[in-house]
Amino acid sequence: MVMAEGTAVLRQNRPGAKQYIQQNIRADCSNIDKILEPPEGQDEGVWNYEHLRQFCLELDGLAVKLQSECHPDTSHKTPKECPAIDYTRHTLDGAACFLNSSKYFPSRVSIKESSVAKLGSVCRRIYRIFSHAYFYHWQIFDDYENEIFLYHQFTKFVMKYNLMSKDNLIVPILEEVQNSGSGESEA
């Protein structure tokens, strides 16, 4: 992995991976390819890790919006959906603990192989948050997506780095759809 020099430099005065990602997002959050493209010499594990952190961060915003709507006493089709908000919260908490834990990620400039494998499971859980929001709180999902294109980013991200299998992506939004027409769905 030719990351030693790259990350060493990144550590010093140049912005780290996190700053780079955030910069790109702020610049244009719909330009997903740019956001997902790692800079030269960037270690892929670190890149994935930092992206996941950013996703969790932004998903908090979605969770906040959801929690106003997703209450136990609002009418859902089946009671089994009520834990969704708790699931969301637990997942985000768990992801925060995991991604921040010094046991799995002792350093932010190099990621252990064993921890990289676990990134996939974190992605799967996060994906469920998206899918629940899409299927049950479509309006919120749509608004949020139009603002920051988070779902598009996330889907392309997991596809690009093979963190999840295609079969798991049940939300019927085509990855090729770039612009904010996230309402399209194919039956």
Next chain:
Amino acid sequence: MDEQAGPGVFFSNNHPAAGGAKGLGPLAEAAAAGDGAAAAGAARAQYSLPGILHFLQHEWARFEVERAQWEVERAELQAQIAFLQGERKGQENLKKDLVRRIKMLEYALKQERAKYHKLKYGTELNQGDMKPPSYDSDEGNETEVQPQQNSQLMWKQGRQLLRQYLQEVGYTDTILDVKSKRVRALLGFSSDVTDREDDKNQDSVINDSASVLDNFKFLESAAADFSDEDEDDDIDGREKSIIDTSTIVRKKVLPDSSEDRDTKEALKEFDFLVTSEEGDNDSRSAGDGTDWEKEDQCLIPEAWNVDQGVITKLKEQYKKERKGKKGVKRKTTEDLFQPLSYIKQSKQGYGRMKHQSTGPNRSKLQDMLANLRDVDELPSLQPSVGSPSRPSSSRLPEHEINRADEVEALTFPPSSGKSFIMGADEALESELGLGELAGLTVANEADSLTYDIANNKDALRKTWNPKFTLRSHFDGIRALAFHPTEPVLITASEDHTLKMWNLQKTAPAKKSTSLDVEPIYTFRAHKGPLLGHTDAVWGLAYSAAHQRLLSCSADGTLRLWNTTEVAPALSVFNDNQELGVPASVDLVSSDPSHMVASFSKGYTSIFNMETQQRILTLESNLDSTANSSCQINRVISHPTLPISITAHEDRHIKFYDNNTGKLIHSMVAHLEAVTSLAVDPNGLYLMSGSHDCSIRLWNLESKTCIQEFTFEESIHDVAFHPSKCYIASAGADALAKVFV
């Protein structure tokens, strides 16, 4: 994970897999089924599924915690058992050795007498058995000297006397006592202090016993050479560290003045040897001495030359042995009663040790250590029966921090009256709350006076040590606040979350000194209830006594709120005309109707909140050319004195008098802009954090820096705990560190 199932189903199916291994799959489904059945009942409506889940999760977590605790206890008890067994074995070995030594001494004495007699009288002295003593006899046999038929009266008497003294010294008795005590300890009976009846005047010794601890630090370096020479081979599980601490316990180096009766008597015994043989010194030759040596197999390395030097050396050795033995006994009682005092006293005793160590020469050390190492102990500093707490600074391997305490989900209601106020991002509701929480204050003046003496002493302590690193935020932490009384910290971060941390329950860490603390609760809501500000809120100040909250915002206003109602602000101070944007605000501790605010343009002013007038502007050294560097990042009010302290972008910290507005003191505090300030509740120390990645502790009287910490990223906030001994720093690297 079958995600091919429909969306409506997958949550319950995937609960087992998700949620961080909570293992609630079957329970969730059962609960869901139960809830579905009772969905119609209004009376059951309160049993919400999330509530059930929460409860179950709490119970489960609690069970896990208890189970972990039991495991820990069991491991501890097992360790205790092993330790005691080892001790017992060691005791037996020690006893064996001592007995062996006695036999050797006797044998040597016999030989000597035989030689002497032969030389003097030309005949063989019939002493009965002259064979070297067998080494594997037990305690009953050491005095198998038979009465001599043909000896002179003096010899006979001498022998008897020797034997008598040895018995009086009571080696065997003592060892028996020790053994019985050990067994009792193993069985859990508390050993009685009165068992030490054959420890004469040991009181002074008790005080010194702990000094032994550090005697052995010295000795262990000597012992390092001897470990190969150890002749004992049936010690199990002996480790270097164990030996070190064990020898610490075992040995007691008394000050030379306090010899006890036993020692004196025994040593007097040797005097007669000297006097009786003085006259014969010239008839002995060195050759005999060397010849003697070969036969002599006792541990005394020198020959049994009857000359004064050897006698004294032997005396000393005997003394040491006595003390060593006494140390054995000491151990059993103190071991049970004062396990922890050793550590504390060891530090003081170390100095005393140094001058005593010059006494014994190397061979003596050899002997003593060889003897003592035979005893196999684990660290004596095990917990006495039933004392569950031990200082976390314990050095011993057994007591590595192994508390499997996990964080219990505290429900810490944010609405409790005397707790905290969160800073709220005041972006308009239609916007996404991408702003940052920049200000967070907890101030409970009513409680700040509960500062007891213990804390005072700790506050006067010179150094703070890092204790926890709180990692859970995704982005830099902007603000910190401690709970007024509980050991709870809240951190606010650029990732739009607040996290609450319980500083007492910590997850076990590997070996690092900083422990990870899991956040108890993550607050995610960011739509603040305070309506009124139209832009980011930079700072807050809360007064519990008056139920008032002050906020300053990027929209240029300072607002005063009544915390009992969320209605519009009580008063607004609109100051963006002349003073710029208020960056920080604080209530003046010495005058409850005043507040002090600092502005981005470099001014600091005191306002009267009731008249809504600006009272005075604190003197500031501004000229038009230096505007950009004058931004004031933080202002705080001293808790007891009428002083305001400001942190500047130009690296300075300035102190102002509230009454006159004059600058009292100004100092360059950091290498870069100073971002945050905190004063300890006593008003003795100031802590400042800066973009230069360091925080510094200052003594407020002398205005000197007493400690500095350096981190990897710049520090955004620092805080003192109002009543406990914690300080915290918040960094741009999303880590909060807590120091004690």
